[in-house]
Amino acid sequence: MRFHKNLTDGVIEALEKIFNEGAYADRALESLLKHNRQWGSRDRGFVAETVYEIVRWKRLYAEIAGAASPYSRADLYRILGAWALLKGHSLPAWPEFSGLEEKEIRDLHANLVKQRKFRESVPDWLDRLGAESLGEEAWTRELEALNQQAPVVLRANTLRTTPEALRTQLEKEGFKTDFIEGYPWALKLQQRANVFRTQAFRDGWFEVQDASSQKVAPFLEAGPGMRVVDACAGAGGKTLHLAALMENRGQLLALDVYPAKLEELQRRARRAGAYNIEARAITSSKVVKRLEGKADRVLIDAPCSGLGVLRRNPDAKWKLDPGFVETVCQTQRDLLREYSRMVKPGGKVVYATCSILPAENHLQVAEFLEGEAGKGFRLLKEEAVFPSREGFDGFYMAQLERVG
Numbered sequence: 001m002r003f004h005k006n007l008t009d010g011v012i013e014a015l016e017k018i019f020n021e022g023a024y025a026d027r028a029l030e031s032l033l034k035h036n037r038q039w040g041s042r043d044r045g046f047v048a049e050t051v052y053e054i055v056r057w058k059r060l061y062a063e064i065a066g067a068a069s070p071y072s073r074a075d076l077y078r079i080l081g082a083w084a085l086l087k088g089h090s091l092p093a094w095p096e097f098s099g100l101e102e103k104e105i106r107d108l109h110a111n112l113v114k115q116r117k118f119r120e121s122v123p124d125w126l127d128r129l130g131a132e133s134l135g136e137e138a139w140t141r142e143l144e145a146l147n148q149q150a151p152v153v154l155r156a157n158t159l160r161t162t163p164e165a166l167r168t169q170l171e172k173e174g175f176k177t178d179f180i181e182g183y184p185w186a187l188k189l190q191q192r193a194n195v196f197r198t199q200a201f202r203d204g205w206f207e208v209q210d211a212s213s214q215k216v217a218p219f220l221e222a223g224p225g226m227r228v229v230d231a232c233a234g235a236g237g238k239t240l241h242l243a244a245l246m247e248n249r250g251q252l253l254a255l256d257v258y259p260a261k262l263e264e265l266q267r268r269a270r271r272a273g274a275y276n277i278e279a280r281a282i283t284s285s286k287v288v289k290r291l292e293g294k295a296d297r298v299l300i301d302a303p304c305s306g307l308g309v310l311r312r313n314p315d316a317k318w319k320l321d322p323g324f325v326e327t328v329c330q331t332q333r334d335l336l337r338e339y340s341r342m343v344k345p346g347g348k349v350v351y352a353t354c355s356i357l358p359a360e361n362h363l364q365v366a367e368f369l370e371g372e373a374g375k376g377f378r379l380l381k382e383e384a385v386f387p388s389r390e391g392f393d394g395f396y397m398a399q400l401e402r403v404g
């Protein structure tokens, strides 16, 4: 591979924003690519992949490069150089890479990877928390899986098409996909690509949605004609799937505390041809109170640590802290208690997270069921999805029935 200075400068600019200014990796990249429209698709691919690789393996490469936060440009270039040498690329004779010796770097690497926290690049606190929560062996396995690059998975929107017709259409547009056994609406791209420019996307034939995430809406068993509340709807990943499963019939209320997310949801709903969705911002506790005992189904896709989706958001490793995990657990506790009341007797609630931590998952549900608010509920089924086993994101879902 030949390095081009304008591209490596772009990589360094994005890393500075992500590591030193706390920018989200996807946003930093989006803005960089927007400002460099002259880059061709290969160049864009190089920049995006290099940034994500370095974000994913930050701790390992920073240690090898002897760089400490906040990183100077010289630090970041040394990190980039160490990454490139370990990938087998030869470095151009630029002053930014001077002093980087391949043998020395390989020796340092061989030594560091003996420790999981360097090999898998995680902060100490997270490594401890994961090992304490899941056990050493399971945590090692999950961390390794969470550091793989995620495949691009689409969900065929059955309000507009079928998985088979979508596959044919995408092939016509130059994108090869495979069905995934056990995931009826999922198509996996054979090669990573930007599918948002396709006619199929513009026509609302699919959403990009990980295979594990596609399990959540069916878990709620919502059908046409029901009154369904998606209590933490965000930009609507699960809401759109629910609308399709409800065949556009019945009422689907999408709630969230952030109106901007709901606006995005409404844009997506129009494209998807989902017409039974009503988006409502939670501006006060009254919004939820008025719905008490009214819904046939309630989905609580709770805010969480996001530890199950680190493959997609590797920068979360560096942005999370123990305080955030504690706060989010408290929020989950509150939401489970308050939002479950929206379901009517005989109705069902699904509590879901994209985390693999028991404290956010089955322990949270067990605590709810033991408490006062959980007295009228019973657990019908639960499923924990682990990236090492399924090859997709980590998720958890529990289906509860209101019996009293």
Ligand SMILES: C[S@@+](CC[C@H](N)C(=O)[O-])C[C@H]1O[C@@H](n2cnc3c(N)ncnc32)[C@H](O)[C@@H]1O
Residues within 6 Å of the ligand: 231, 232, 233, 234, 235, 236, 237, 238, 239, 255, 256, 257, 258, 261, 282, 301, 302, 303, 304, 335
């Ligand atoms: C895991 S995300 C939901 C993702 C979304 N369901 C999807 O499939 O795309 C959690 C959502 O909960 C929202 N949230 C946070 N606090 C909330 C609260 N108190 N009540 C309702 N929603 C909340 C966040 O804004 C975020 O959109």
